Each structure stands twice: as C-alpha cells, then as structure tokens.
Amino acid sequence: MNATELKKWLGADAAGDPTARIVRLLSQKGSLSAAEIARELNLAKSTVSSALVGLRASGMVVNAGQPAVRPQVGTGRPATTLSLNPSAGACVGVLVCDNYIRVVMADVSHAILDEDRCEMPIDYSPEAAARATHALVKNMCKRCDVRHEALLGVGVAVPGPVRPDTGQVLRASVVPTWAGLDIRGPFEAAFDLPIFADNESNCAAIAEMTWGAAVGFDDFVYFKIDTGIGGAIVVNRRIVAGRAGGAGEFGHMSVNPSGDLCLCGGRGCLELYAGFEGVLRHAARVHGPEISIAEVVGLAQSGNVGCRRLIADAGEAAGHGLALIGTTFNPPLIVIGGRGALAGELVLAPLRAAYERFALIKNSEMPAEAQTRIIPGAFLTNDSGLGAVGLVLRYHGRLASG
Amino acid sequence: MNATELKKWLGADAAGDPTARIVRLLSQKGSLSAAEIARELNLAKSTVSSALVGLRASGMVVNAGQPAVRPQVGTGRPATTLSLNPSAGACVGVLVCDNYIRVVMADVSHAILDEDRCEMPIDYSPEAAARATHALVKNMCKRCDVRHEALLGVGVAVPGPVRPDTGQVLRASVVPTWAGLDIRGPFEAAFDLPIFADNESNCAAIAEMTWGAAVGFDDFVYFKIDTGIGGAIVVNRRIVAGRAGGAGEFGHMSVNPSGDLCLCGGRGCLELYAGFEGVLRHAARVHGPEISIAEVVGLAQSGNVGCRRLIADAGEAAGHGLALIGTTFNPPLIVIGGRGALAGELVLAPLRAAYERFALIKNSEMPAEAQTRIIPGAFLTNDSGLGAVGLVLRYHGRLASG
Numbered sequence: 001m002n003a004t005e006l007k008k009w010l011g012a013d014a015a016g017d018p019t020a021r022i023v024r025l026l027s028q029k030g031s032l033s034a035a036e037i038a039r040e041l042n043l044a045k046s047t048v049s050s051a052l053v054g055l056r057a058s059g060m061v062v063n064a065g066q067p068a069v070r071p072q073v074g075t076g077r078p079a080t081t082l083s084l085n086p087s088a089g090a091c092v093g094v095l096v097c098d099n100y101i102r103v104v105m106a107d108v109s110h111a112i113l114d115e116d117r118c119e120m121p122i123d124y125s126p127e128a129a130a131r132a133t134h135a136l137v138k139n140m141c142k143r144c145d146v147r148h149e150a151l152l153g154v155g156v157a158v159p160g161p162v163r164p165d166t167g168q169v170l171r172a173s174v175v176p177t178w179a180g181l182d183i184r185g186p187f188e189a190a191f192d193l194p195i196f197a198d199n200e201s202n203c204a205a206i207a208e209m210t211w212g213a214a215v216g217f218d219d220f221v222y223f224k225i226d227t228g229i230g231g232a233i234v235v236n237r238r239i240v241a242g243r244a245g246g247a248g249e250f251g252h253m254s255v256n257p258s259g260d261l262c263l264c265g266g267r268g269c270l271e272l273y274a275g276f277e278g279v280l281r282h283a284a285r286v287h288g289p290e291i292s293i294a295e296v297v298g299l300a301q302s303g304n305v306g307c308r309r310l311i312a313d314a315g316e317a318a319g320h321g322l323a324l325i326g327t328t329f330n331p332p333l334i335v336i337g338g339r340g341a342l343a344g345e346l347v348l349a350p351l352r353a354a355y356e357r358f359a360l361i362k363n364s365e366m367p368a369e370a371q372t373r374i375i376p377g378a379f380l381t382n383d384s385g386l387g388a389v390g391l392v393l394r395y396h397g398r399l400a401s402g
Numbered sequence: 403m404n405a406t407e408l409k410k411w412l413g414a415d416a417a418g419d420p421t422a423r424i425v426r427l428l429s430q431k432g433s434l435s436a437a438e439i440a441r442e443l444n445l446a447k448s449t450v451s452s453a454l455v456g457l458r459a460s461g462m463v464v465n466a467g468q469p470a471v472r473p474q475v476g477t478g479r480p481a482t483t484l485s486l487n488p489s490a491g492a493c494v495g496v497l498v499c500d501n502y503i504r505v506v507m508a509d510v511s512h513a514i515l516d517e518d519r520c521e522m523p524i525d526y527s528p529e530a531a532a533r534a535t536h537a538l539v540k541n542m543c544k545r546c547d548v549r550h551e552a553l554l555g556v557g558v559a560v561p562g563p564v565r566p567d568t569g570q571v572l573r574a575s576v577v578p579t580w581a582g583l584d585i586r587g588p589f590e591a592a593f594d595l596p597i598f599a600d601n602e603s604n605c606a607a608i609a610e611m612t613w614g615a616a617v618g619f620d621d622f623v624y625f626k627i628d629t630g631i632g633g634a635i636v637v638n639r640r641i642v643a644g645r646a647g648g649a650g651e652f653g654h655m656s657v658n659p660s661g662d663l664c665l666c667g668g669r670g671c672l673e674l675y676a677g678f679e680g681v682l683r684h685a686a687r688v689h690g691p692e693i694s695i696a697e698v699v700g701l702a703q704s705g706n707v708g709c710r711r712l713i714a715d716a717g718e719a720a721g722h723g724l725a726l727i728g729t730t731f732n733p734p735l736i737v738i739g740g741r742g743a744l745a746g747e748l749v750l751a752p753l754r755a756a757y758e759r760f761a762l763i764k765n766s767e768m769p770a771e772a773q774t775r776i777i778p779g780a781f782l783t784n785d786s787g788l789g790a791v792g793l794v795l796r797y798h799g800r801l802a803s804g
Contacts, residue, residue: 329635361645
C-alpha cells in the first residue's frame with residue numbers, strides 16, 4: 001500500500017465514484033462504521049458493502065485500531081469501524097508562531113505519529129519557516145519510518161487571516177512583515193507537495209469538529225481565548241472563510257469605539273479586554289514579568305484572589321463579545337478554545353453569565369434543545385497544530401490528481 | 403395545467419428525478435435559460451433538453467414573459483428563458499405588522515398578481531390575523547381569477563424571531579402576546595394549506611437573493627434599517643436560522659452595555675442608535691408627532707440640516723454595528739434594506755465610512771475582488787411581503803407530496 005494508490009482514488013477522474021467518495025470521507029473523518037459511511041454519503045448499504053470488499057481486498061481500507069485522537073464515547077460494543085490503511089500516506093501540520101514553529105505528523109488513519117517544535121528568532125522570514133519545518137519533518141520521517149513519497153501535503157496554520165483564493169496572509173498577522181505574501185509559496189518550494197494554508201483558529205475549529213468538542217455538530221462557533229482572541233464560524237460543516245479570509249476575527253470587534261489602540265490599528269478591540277495578554281500584564285506587576293498563562297491559572301486555582309479576578313474579568317468581557325456573535329448567529333454550540341480555557345469554570349462561569357445577560361436569546365427562556373451550549377474545547381494547547389494536519393486530511397482529496 | 407399536476411412533480415417520490423429537480427429550481431428562481439438550469443443542477447445539457455421537451459409538451463414549462471420582479475440587466479440579445487406555467491399555481495405572502503397586514507399574491511412564474519393590505523387594531527390576535535388574511539386572499543382570488551385549489555401555500559413574515567423547528571414566535575416579537583405560539587397554527591386552520599413562517603428580515607433577504615440586489619451571490623448579509631434594525635445572514639445560498647431562530651437579530655447587539663434600556667430587555671442595543679424610531683422621535687420635536695420616515699428623508703434631501711444630521715448619525719451607528727458583523731463574517735456583500743435606505747447616500751455614506759473605520763478588513767487595503775460591497779436593496783418598502791411569497795416558492799417543493 002502506498003501513496004500513489006491513494007492519490008489515484010483521490011484523483012479528479014474518480015470524483016463521482018462511490019469507492020472514491022468512501023476513500024475521501026475516511027480521509028476526512030478518520031474511522032467510521034459501514035453504516036455511518038452509508039448515512040454520510042447518502043448511499044445504499046449494499047453499494048457501500050460492495051465498494052468496501054474491493055477496498056479491503058486492495059488493502060486500502062483496514063479495520064480501525066483504537067481511535068488515536070478521537071476520545072471513545074458511549075458504552076456497549078461498538079460496531080467495527082474502518083479507516084484508511086495507515087501506510088497509505090501521511091500528512092504534516094505546521095503552526096507558525098511569533099517565536100516558534102510546531103509540527104505534527106499523522107497518517108491517513110488519523111493516528112498521530114510524531115510532534116516536534118523549534119524556537120525561531122524574532123521576525124523570521126517565511127523562507128526560514130519553510131526551511132525549519134522541512135528540517136523537523138525530515139527527522140520525523142526518519143524516526144517514524146515514513147518516506148517522503150508517502151507525504152500527501154502540508155497544512156500551515158497562520159496566526160492571522162489568510163485569503164482563501166490567493167493564500168495571502170493579511171496585515172493583521174502576528175508576523176507583520178509577511179503581509180501580502182502567499183504563504184504557500186515558500187513551503188511549496190521547500191517540500192514540492194500540495195500546501196494548504198489557513199488561519200490558526202480555523203485550523204483549531206477543524207480539530208474540534210473532526211476529533212474534539214464539536215463532533216456531530218453541523219454549525220458552531222469556535223472562540224479562542226489565548227494571549228489574543230481568535231475564532232471561527234462553521235455553517236453546515238464548512239468553515240466560513242469570508243471574502244478576504246477575515247471571518248471569525250472576533251478579537252478585533254471594536255466593542256469600545258473610544259477605547260485604547262489595538263495592534264491592528266483599531267480602537268477598543270475585544271482582545272484588549274478578553275485576551276490573556278492583558279491578564280498577564282496585570283499579573284506581572286505582582287508575580288514578575290515571566291509569568292505564563294498556565295501559572296496565572298494555577299495561582300487562581302489555588303485561591304489567589306487577584307488572579308481569580310483577572311481571569312473572571314477576561315471571561316466576562318469574552319461573554320459580552322460572544323453575546324454580540326450569539327445575537328448575530330444564535331449557534332447551537334460555542335466551543336471555547338485556547339490556553340485561557342485551561343482555567344475551566346473560573347473563566348467559563350463569568351463568560352456564560354455575561355453571554356446570558358447580553359445575548360437576545362436567553363438560555364433560561366429556552367427548552368434544552370433550543371439553547372446555545374458553551375463548552376471548553378478538547379485540545380486547548382495544541383488545537384491549531386492538530387487542525388493543520390486536519391486541513392490536509394480534509395482537503396487533499398480536492399487537489400490530488402494522480 | 404393545474405396545481406395537482408405541479409404538486410405531483412414536487413412530490414417526494416420524484417425527488418431525484420431530473421424533471422422534478424428542474425420544476426423545483428424554476429419554482430425557486432422564476433425564469434432561467436436551459437443553459438442556466440444545466441449549470442445550477444450540475445446536469446448534462448442533453449439531460450436538461452430532453453426533460454424540457456416533456457415539460458413543454460405537458461404545458462408545465464413555458465417561455466418566460468418579461469421578468470415580472472427581477473430587473474432586466476445587461477445588454478445584448480438574451481437567451482430564451484423558461485418559467486413554470488403561470489396557471490400551474492399561485493402563492494400567498496403575508497407580512498404581519500403591529501397595526502396592519504399586507505398580502506402579496508404571485509403565480510409560480512414569479513409574476514406578482516395582486517397586493518392588498520388592511521389596518522388592524524392594537525394587540526390583535528393571531529387568529530384575527532389569519533381571518534383578515536383569508537378575507538384579503540378571497541377577494542384577490544376573485545379579482546385575479548385564481549381558484550383556491552391553485553394555491554400552493556401561504557408564507558407568513560413575522561416581525562420577530564421564529565423557531566425553525568417549531569414555528570414558535572419568540573418573545574422579541576413586536577406583538578408580545580404572540581410569544582411562544584406556533585404562528586402557523588391559526589393560518590393552517592384558516593387556509594387548509596401548507597404554511598411557512600419566518601422572520602420578516604429573513605423573508606426580505608429571500609426577496610433580495612431571488613429578485614433583488616443579492617442575485618448571484620452565495621453569501622451575503624442583509625441589514626434592515628427601518629424604525630428598528632433587523633437582518634439576515636445567507637451562507638451558501640441558505641438563510642442561517644440559528645438554533646432558536648435568533649440569527650440575524652443585529653438590532654439587539656448590545657453595543658453599549660451601560661446604555662439605555664431596550665424593549666427587548668437588554669441595554670444599549672444597536673437599534674436604539676441606528677433605528678429610525680430614534681430619528682423620528684427627535685424629528686418630531688421640530689416637525690410634529692406625525693412625521694414619517696419618508697418625510698424625514700424628504701426634508702433631509704431638500705437640505706434640512708437637522709434631518710440630515712439625524713440620518714447621518716443613524717448611518718454612522720449602523721456602520722459601527724455592521725463593522726462588528728463584518729469582523730465576524732467578512733461578507734462579499736452587505737445589502738441595506740428597509741425604509742431608512744430610502745435616504746440613499748445621506749445614510750449610506752456615513753454608514754460606509756464607519757464600516758471602513760471599525761472593520762478589521764478595510765476595503766481601502768483590498769483589491770476589488772476581496773472587498774465588501776455595501777449597496778442598497780432593491781425592495782426597500784415591500785421586501786418582507788415579497789419575501790414571504792418567496793418563502794413559499796422556495797420551500798413548498800419540500801412539503802408537497804402529491
């Protein structure tokens with residue numbers, strides 16, 4: 001079993017074929033039972049069964065192992081689930097941050113093979129990012145016995161809006177010198193593979209909908225509380241990208257038009273009040289300039305009233321911002337991601353209270369089935385890296401052409 | 403040609419059949435060329451041609467007359483367009499307002515047959531609304547020579563959120579005593595026809611996407627400036643309803659958490675600053691309590707500086723609110739509807755300036771194809787009534803079962 005075989009099934013010629021659709025679906029979803037496949041693809045069970053006979057015979061589809069990422073839920077004996085053959089191909093996900101790069105490698109059965117990271121100098125170039133990623137991936141391939149030919153693509157999660165049509169990083173990126181550049185270019189040059197790029201919060205939402213807190217939801221809002229505030233909107237299982245890639249930029253909603261200046265050039269942006277950069281700045285006065293989000297959360301959890309208040313205030317500001325989004329969208333689910341959510345109820349309780357106060361549709365007035373659930377994400381510290389892998393698993397079938 | 407024939411094609415048994423899909427598409431869209439039909443349904447031209455032979459022979463499909471609602475655009479000799487036979491069926495759209503009811507009747511070729519309205523007493527019941535509508539429709543049928551059997555359904559546009567699963571009107575309606583009621587019930591009792599209910603702004607968005615300013619766009623935001631502020635979100639040509647029907651309630655975004663109390667029970671809601679109720683309240687001090695939106699607009703257009711300022715301030719507030727939505731969605735198009743848009747550039751210029759100032763993605767930094775266009779709607783005074791008809795034309799195929 002090798003990647004050439006897989007790419008054949010994902011090729012344009014096979015687009016309408018039930019077998020190709022099954023391969024594509026398993027790539028997106030990881031593992032599914034035959035009944036789930038039939039339901040998802042709206043195919044007759046007999047059609048799915050006969051296609052699976054061929055796919056099993058060729059070794060392309062195998063019985064799934066324990067789900068590698070997706071947590072096992074429910075009880076009782078589960079139906080046999082199927083996945084693509086792990087040896088049929090692997091994907092790389094990269095998260096580029098202001099001072100480090102993180103890489104995740106997974107096979108097409110959705111098993112995580114390896115993770116690694118490296119520090120980067122201030123204001124590094126996209127070419128340096130691509131070179132550093134390539135070096136990390138080369139070592140990973142050696143460690144995991146994956147040949148370069150088995151790689152299907154690289155997903156790049158960028159901390160800023162990415163234009164869906166051109167791959168250009170917009171000005172609001174954390175690495176401002178990258179603005180206007182097609183981020184895929186340097187990575188294509190380094191890897192000679194299909195490159196997929198998206199905003200890091202959109203990637204995080206893909207991780208949550210593929211393996212995490214949003215599995216089973218067609219529509220949801222992902223809201224990331226980290227040093228800044230990010231987000232994503234999912235409608236009918238698709239990320240809403242926005243005309244220029246700017247959808248889901250919740251952190252830059254101007255909630256206070258006469259407020260302080262934000263790095264984006266706006267005033268009174270939500271992330272000034274709800275982001276943990278502000279929390280850290282205040283906490284640093286008492287606890288020293290090196291204090292981290294995890295340490296502030298730890299202090300709050302062990303009863304420090306100052307850290308508790310800082311976290312509660314951030315949660316309240318986030319809840320007000322989310323209420324604006326809620327009054328716009330009225331989603332069934334809001335997933336709170338990012339390291340801020342590590343504070344659990346210390347941040348979620350004031351967030352939920354502010355949402356209830358400021359949203360038009362109040363959960364307290366609605367029966368359970370019409371309420372908006374607000375829950376923490378499943379991957380608070382590595383959602384974007386996982387999602388960058390998910391980007392490839394989700395979309396590589398649209399590009400590959402043999 | 404009669405409605406029984408049409409209902410057969412729209413029945414569940416014929417769901418996958420190309421002929422049925424063509425009938426359904428023409429019901430939704432009004433008139434299309436054969437090439438447009440093939441493109442929209444992703445069918446081979448030969449398949450469309452042979453299905454059309456049958457549909458023309460039976461009289462179900464005819465050459466379209468002049469577009470009744472949709473404005474003729476472009477130049478050059480247009481391709482022959484087709485529509486459903488006008489005699490195959492008719493639809494009713496009703497807009498229920500706080501003190502009047504408005505009814506529109508159209509045939510399935512999308513020609514408007516008649517319009518009418520009647521005044522209603524304060525706090526009238528839903529049963530009274532259904533009875534009054536029935537009386538208006540009875541007269542219309544007589545005037546237009548339409549038999550009751552030809553009616554396919556009634557669309558009801560409600561000035562408040564409507565739960566998509568239950569048809570229940572939520573508390574935020576302008577007729578508060580209707581809260582919790584399935585608005586379809588009284589109309590079903592009066593008409594014995596399929597009833598479709600939705601929020602009036604969602605209906606207005608359907609009118610704009612079917613015949614108006616949003617034709618050809620898959621995604622857009624509809625923003626209504628009238629006495630209050632309403633709106634709708636369209637993603638991939640579908641209205642985003644929201645879990646409880648509360649999506650698009652832009653007027654109740656709490657833009658000033660310590661602001662004045664709103665009728666909805668919130669504080670500092672956008673419609674307090676951007677709605678024309680506030681404009682009228684201020685204008686009334688100088689021009690008398692009976693002044694209307696049209697009169698304020700007329701005064702502003704003839705140079706009255708007070709009315710100009712009131713309208714500009716409302717436009718600026720609307721632009722700030724829209725920038726919050728824009729930073730969330732980054733849509734390719736925003737359509738400004740409602741009677742406030744009758745003021746044209748007097749309201750649109752300050753609105754666009756505030757949007758540019760407060761949105762993260764600035765049009766001035768984007769090439770034309772990545773910008774957010776902000777344009778007035780095509781149906782400022784009757785969009786919701788037309789959209790209520792559109793609701794039936796769009797959805798009746800999903801219900802009819804022979």
